[in-house]
Amino acid sequence: MSTVASGRVFGSTGKTTVRMTVTFNHTIIASKDKSASAAFYRELFELPEAPAWGPFVNVQLDEGVLLQFAEPPVDIQMQHYAFLVDDELFVRCLAFVQRRGITYWADPQLQREGETNTEHGGRGFYFFDPAGHAIEIITRPYL
Incomplete structure (x- = not known):
């Protein structure tokens, strides 16, 4: 296996090399009010509501990237x-x-x-x- 400029070699079958590129998938954004923060970003970027689950209220950007808003029990940095x-x-x-x-x-x-x-x-x-x-x-x- 070797590293290539367009991504990382994920595996090799001997005849074919499968490359996996690196893309950004999601991040958790701490907020005192996760619903209000998610609504702010949806309005700012003119986005529809996305499904929420667990402790997260989600905002979906292009390419499937998720902003996941949560209310942590600690001070927000x-x-x-x-x-x-x-x-x-x-x-x-x-x-x-x-x-x-x-x-x-x-x-x-x-x-x-x-x-x-x-x-x-x-x-x-x-x-x-x-x-x-x-x-x-x-x-x-x-x-």
Whole structure:
């Protein structure tokens, strides 16, 4: 078996090599109110409701990626989540944040309040979600 640029070698039958690429499947996002946080993201990204199970309220993004909101019994530590969106959704996300009176910045240092950036050939901005997590919305990937 060997490693290849497009993924990892998962197995070999002698004649055929099966490659398994690495993709992101889900993450758990801590929140004081999992239902309110999930509703916030569904509204922000204009997504339908997804099935919930166990301790999770889920939001399903494209490619089957799940955001699973949970209410942990410990203090919530701020995390950073960046979302890549197209130009049209970017405009609608920014309008959503503005309508709700949420403070936003062009930079992660929170110096350019009320502005967006044009880094990496696209546009972007930062804000905090209802649970206090730092959210970044961008239209072009960094790499």
